[in-house]
Amino acid sequence: MSxxxxxxxAGEALTAEKITEAGEKPSEAVATYAVRLGDDALxxxxxxxxxxxxxxxxxxxxxxxxxxxxxxxxxxxxxxYAALAWGKTEDDLAYFRxxxxxxNLQIVEQPNGDFAATIARQFIVSYYQFELYRRLVDSTNxxxxxxAAKAVKEVDYHRDHATQWVLRLALGTEESRxxxxxxxxxxxxxxxxxFRDDDxxxxxxxxxxxxxxxxxxxxxxxxxVLAEAExxxxxxFVARGGGREGIHTEFFxxxxxxxxxxxxxxxxxxx
Amino acid sequence: MSAPGSNxxxxxxxxxxxxxxxxxxxxxxxxxxxxxxxxMAVRNARDLYTRRNEGVSVWVVRSSDITASDPDAKGxxxxxxxxxxxxxxxxYTESEGVKHL
Amino acid sequence: xxxxxxxxxxxxxxTVEDPDGRARFDELIAADQRVEPTDxxxxxxxxxxxxxxxxxxxxxxxxxxxxxNWITRAPSLKRKAILxxxxxxxxxxxxxxxxxxxxxxxxRDKMTEDLIxxxxxxxxxxxxxxxxxxxxxxxxWLVDGAAICNQVPLCRASYGPYARAMVRICKEESxxxxxxxxILLHLSRGTKEQHAMAQESVNRWYAPALMMFGPxxxxxxxxxxxxxxxxxxxxxxxxRQRFVDMIVPQSEVLxxxxxxxxxxWNEERGHYDFGELDWDEFYEVLKGRGPxxxxxxERRRTAHEEGAWVRxxxxxxxxxxxxxxxxxxxx
Numbered sequence: 140m141s142x143x144x145x146x147x148x149a150g151e152a153l154t155a156e157k158i159t160e161a162g163e164k165p166s167e168a169v170a171t172y173a174v175r176l177g178d179d180a181l182x183x184x185x186x187x188x189x190x191x192x193x194x195x196x197x198x199x200x201x202x203x204x205x206x207x208x209x210x211x212x213x214x215x216x217x218x219x220y221a222a223l224a225w226g227k228t229e230d231d232l233a234y235f236r237x238x239x240x241x242x243n244l245q246i247v248e249q250p251n252g253d254f255a256a257t258i259a260r261q262f263i264v265s266y267y268q269f270e271l272y273r274r275l276v277d278s279t280n281x282x283x284x285x286x287a288a289k290a291v292k293e294v295d296y297h298r299d300h301a302t303q304w305v306l307r308l309a310l311g312t313e314e315s316r317x318x319x320x321x322x323x324x325x326x327x328x329x330x331x332x333x334f335r336d337d338d339x340x341x342x343x344x345x346x347x348x349x350x351x352x353x354x355x356x357x358x359x360x361x362x363x364v365l366a367e368a369e370x371x372x373x374x375x376f377v378a379r380g381g382g383r384e385g386i387h388t389e390f391f392x393x394x395x396x397x398x399x400x401x402x403x404x405x406x407x408x409x410x
Numbered sequence: 411m412s413a414p415g416s417n418x419x420x421x422x423x424x425x426x427x428x429x430x431x432x433x434x435x436x437x438x439x440x441x442x443x444x445x446x447x448x449x450m451a452v453r454n455a456r457d458l459y460t461r462r463n464e465g466v467s468v469w470v471v472r473s474s475d476i477t478a479s480d481p482d483a484k485g486x487x488x489x490x491x492x493x494x495x496x497x498x499x500x501x502y503t504e505s506e507g508v509k510h511l
Numbered sequence: 512x513x514x515x516x517x518x519x520x521x522x523x524x525x526t527v528e529d530p531d532g533r534a535r536f537d538e539l540i541a542a543d544q545r546v547e548p549t550d551x552x553x554x555x556x557x558x559x560x561x562x563x564x565x566x567x568x569x570x571x572x573x574x575x576x577x578x579x580n581w582i583t584r585a586p587s588l589k590r591k592a593i594l595x596x597x598x599x600x601x602x603x604x605x606x607x608x609x610x611x612x613x614x615x616x617x618x619r620d621k622m623t624e625d626l627i628x629x630x631x632x633x634x635x636x637x638x639x640x641x642x643x644x645x646x647x648x649x650x651x652w653l654v655d656g657a658a659i660c661n662q663v664p665l666c667r668a669s670y671g672p673y674a675r676a677m678v679r680i681c682k683e684e685s686x687x688x689x690x691x692x693x694i695l696l697h698l699s700r701g702t703k704e705q706h707a708m709a710q711e712s713v714n715r716w717y718a719p720a721l722m723m724f725g726p727x728x729x730x731x732x733x734x735x736x737x738x739x740x741x742x743x744x745x746x747x748x749x750x751r752q753r754f755v756d757m758i759v760p761q762s763e764v765l766x767x768x769x770x771x772x773x774x775x776w777n778e779e780r781g782h783y784d785f786g787e788l789d790w791d792e793f794y795e796v797l798k799g800r801g802p803x804x805x806x807x808x809e810r811r812r813t814a815h816e817e818g819a820w821v822r823x824x825x826x827x828x829x830x831x832x833x834x835x836x837x838x839x840x841x842x
Contacts, residue, residue, distance in 0.1 A: 148463040155588075181588075188582040188591070191598050192575040192810070195818025196422070197606055198443055198454040200575075204599030205457050208592060215588050230587045254821050303449060310831065311824025318820070401644055402586040408701050410587045410644075410694070414548030414672075415613035420620055421826045424613065441676070442610040444619060446825035447832065458603055462683065478549070 153285050155215035155229055161282075162223060169280055170224035171242075171339060172347050174232065175383060176271075177217030178243035181233060182391075183264060184211035185398055186251055195254055202300060206261070209293040216286045234402035238392055239385035245378060246329035248391045252322060255315065258304040259322035265297035266361050267333050270353040280346040302364050309368035320370065327373035332380030333357075339383075415442065416473035423472055425451040427459050430467040437469050445470075540741055545671040548614040556740055559733070560670050561615050563742065565622045568608035569633035572626070573807050575601045577641040578650060586644060593690050594647060600687070604680045611672040627812040629799070636723050638801025645698055645705075645712035651691010652765075653713070653720035653758065659688055660754045661724065664744035673742075692761065699766045706766075713762075714770045721785075722793045724751040730790075752782055759783050 165173065187207035194200040218229040246264060251257045272294055275287035308319040334354040340347045358372075365372055380386075402410075416424050422444040428437035440459045445451035451470040459465065479487050495501045505511050532551025539546055546552055579598045585591035609619045625631035636654055641647070662684070665677040698709035725731055725747040737743040745753075755774075762769050773786035795801070 184591075185583060188595055191582060191595065191602070192572075192579040193814045193817075195814075195821035196444070197572065197602050197609075198445065198450075198458065199818075199821075200602040201461075201599055201606070202454065202457045204595060204602065205461070208595055208599070211588065211592050211595065215592070218588070233588055234586070254818070300453065303453065307446070307450075307825045307828040308821070311826075311828045312820065314820050315824030315827075397583050401584050405586070405702060405704060408586070408705055410590055410697055410701075415610070415616070415618075417613075417618040420618050421822055424618075441607055441679075442613070443606060446822075447829035450825065458606060461600075461603065 153216060153289050154212070155219040158216055158219045158282065158286075159223070159228070163220075163282060164223045165220060165280070165282070167224055168339060168343055169283070169346060170221040172343055173217045173221035173283065175242045177214045177221060177232070178241050179214075179247050179264070179268070180210045180217065181214035182241070182243045182394065183247040183260075184208075184214055185394060186247065186249075186260075187257075189251055190257065206297050206300065209290075209297065213286065213290045213293070216289075220282050220286070230402065234399045235406075238387055238395060241387070241391070241395065242383050242385055244329065244333055245380060245382040245386075245388050246326060246333065248382075248388060248394055249326060249329065250390050252325060253318055254304075255308050255318035255322035256325055257322075258301055258308060259319070259326040261297065262301035262305050262323075262361070262364075263326055263330055263333075265294050265301050266357055267353065268294045269298050270356050270360075271348055271350075274348040274352070278346050278348075279344070283346065305364060305370075306368050309370050319368075323370065324373050328376045328378040329380070331377045332382060335380065335383075337383060413442075413473040413476040413478060416476075418474065420444065422446050423474065425455070425470045426473050426476060427451075427455040428469040428471075429455075429459055429465040431464055432466055437467065440464075442473060448472075540669060540739075543669075543741060545674065546669050547671045555736075557615055559737060559740070559742065560673065561612055561617050563737075564608055564612040564615070564670075564673050564676075565617065565625070566632050566634070568605045568612060568622065569626045569631055570637065571601045571605035571608060573633045573637045573811060575605075576807055576810055577637055577639070577803070578647060580641050581644060581647055584644070585647075590647075590694070597651075597687055597690065600683055604676075604683070607676040607679055608673075611670075611676040614672045623815060627808060627815055629808060632797075634723065635793070635796040635801055636719050637807060638796050638799075638804040639715070639719055640803045643708050643712055645695065645708040646716070648691050648694030648698060648709060649712045649716035649720075651687055651689075652695055652761070653691075653716045654723070655684065655687040655691060656758065657720045657723040657754050659684060660750050660757075664750075665742075667741075667744060669741035692765070695765050695767065709765075710767050713767050717770050718788055718792075719796075721751055721754070721788055722790075724748075724754065726790060726793070755783050755785050 184207045187203055187210065190203045191200055191207070194203055214233075215229050218232045222228050222232050244264075246260060249256075249260060251260075269291065272287040272291035276284055276291060278284040278287065305319065308315040310316070334350045334357070336349050336351045340349055362372060378388075402408075413424075413426055423446075424442050425445055425448075426442050427440045429440045430437045440455075443451065443454050443458055445454045448470065452468055455468045455470050456465075460468065491497070529551050533553065536546065536550065536552055536556075539550070546556075575598050578594060578601075582591065582595055582598065585594050609622060612622060613619055622631065626633070641650070659681065662677055662681055666674055666681055668674045668677065695709050695713070698705040700706075725734070728734060728746045728748045731747055734743060734746060738746070759769065759774060771786045773784060775784050777784045796804075799805075
């Protein structure tokens with residue numbers, strides 16, 4: 140086989156290592172904001188990682204693996220950058236913070252459920268992240284803008300992946316449709332929280348993106364897909380939220396306990 | 411004769427994947443995969459065959475849609491060009507040493 | 512000229528004896544050329560390949576589990592990303608190999624069925640459990656190291672699709688062994704507890720890794736035929752020796768010992784001598800009495816069965832779309 144047929148290369152992109160190396164220290168407020176976005180991506184990656192070797196088909200193991208790796212990459216970039224504000228590392232933030240110090244949106248910590256529930260969560264989160272990163276590319280903070288510039292392209296693909304599956308599950312068989320509707324029903328209560336502004340984002344001005352400003356576009360694009368899938372936008376119960384203040388659902392404790400168990404058993408160690 | 415391995419009984423059919431590794435090169439056969447339809451096949455191909463920057467473009471085609479030359483007719487099919495050395499530059503030796511030819 | 516797609520209907524094509532075909536096949540093997548799917552090949556060659564390539568594919572797929580086990584608990588984000596990429600690669604490698612096997616006429620769902628029903632075999636190394644993080648290091652260094660020794664010669668296997676899949680796999684796997692070595696190196700040079708964790712793990716994986724090359728040549732009846740067909744290029748014992756010669760100096764760099772008091776440089780042979788392996792244990796694990804055999808198969812079966820409704824949904828959607836587009840064209 141000639142080498143021309145496929146080439147392996149690492150590609151040029153912003154990585155957590157490069158951000159750490161650059162060492163540009165963010166303000167406390169920017170760092171707090173970066174932690175939020177980093178936590179969203181980290182917890183989602185943690186949830187998605189579970190699927191590898193459990194997906195409905197082997198091709199889907201690979202697809203979900205790619206998405207999880209993208210999210211983990213975004214998490215590492217945001218957390219590495221934030222950590223510089225406090226003289227810490229991405230691992231200090233990921234492994235040695237307690238539950239109330241995590242400020243991810245509650246939707247990303249929701250259990251995987253069946254494949255339809257995971258797709259419902261992916262559908263909501265990737266459309267949200269896409270709208271967010273698309274705007275964060277213009278952040279006055281150069282590092283946040285650079286992280287968003289890489290992430291937005293990857294999340295665009297996640298959006299497409301979720302859309303393909305929403306259509307197939309909704310319009311596939313009776314069973315898959317029932318499960319897709321149930322999955323959306325479980326995840327949709329956590330949508331409201333994603334678009335709430337607070338003092339921190341308001342104080343950051345053009346360095347950050349106001350969550351409320353994403354809602355209209357989010358509703359329009361997700362609404363169009365749901366309509367094509369002959370699905371209704373779920374209504375009713377709205378979760379109380381509070382993820383940005385460190386309030387979590389009951390699923391979060393076991394999730395970080397598992398994630399942190401080994402690192403915390405050897406607090407002095409490097410790996 | 412379709413591509414080897416194609417099989418009508420599988421719930422998700424087999425697709426052949428062709429990857430262009432960089433601009434200016436042809437798409438080359440990379441392997442195959444299973445997918446329910448063309449949209450998913452091209453996405454699965456991206457996920458499976460370009461994880462390390464191997465591609466800038468991907469083609470997929472149903473294995474059963476490929477028409478291949480008949481392996482039993484190999485002799486008849488590929489005999490003709492043999493012996494026609496005059497189609498190759500190396501056949502013309504008298505010009506050896508002459509520049510720009 | 513296009514013949515009917517006879518392969519499409521039979522899952523296991525019957526090989527009709529064909530003297531011209533056989534002569535051509537023998538010629539190809541003698542000239543060390545590649546055999547391609549549409550060539551005539553002896554039934555035994557086809558069967559050997561289907562068995563070997565599908566076992567290899569199953570091993571990649573089952574092999575995702577002992578490492579996948581640690582994705583959620585990896586002790587740093589960098590290690591988590593590396594491990595996730597590696598386990599995902601294994602799914603990819605399984606797929607490349609299933610594709611290669613399918614060119615011999617056996618569809619993947621048949622191979623999957625054989626795997627989850629317990630009929631098909633896979634490398635017994637994956638029936639050992641991974642209780643500690645250091646096992647991620649040992650699997651990379653020893654198990655992937657042994658696999659690479661086995662696989663590099665397979666890039667020249669006589670069956671074209673298999674050899675091509677192996678080329679791709681070997682290229683991608685070059686990082687697998689290194690990352691395992693690095694995990695162990697960090698542990699060995701880390702805290703006392705980390706060092707002990709690394710040593711304990713290497714103690715458990717050393718012998719099973721050596722057994723990955725298969726039984727001694729004297730007890731390996733199929734090897735000679737596979738070598739004659741250029742599927743296999745080196746004997747089990749040759750490859751095992753090559754592997755030991757590699758890992759002894761590497762263990763010194765790691766600062767870890769290999770659990771075999773008989774390892775000694777033999778000046779005369781120009782190789783390391785090493786002790787007898789406990790083949791009774793190997794055959795026990797091979798028969799499915801390994802510590803994790805039932806768990807691995809159950810996990811694969813569950814994933815496959817619980818995914819059925821998703822696969823059906825996607826197939827139904829594709830059919831629906833096909834009918835819609837047919838209707839649209841007719842109108």
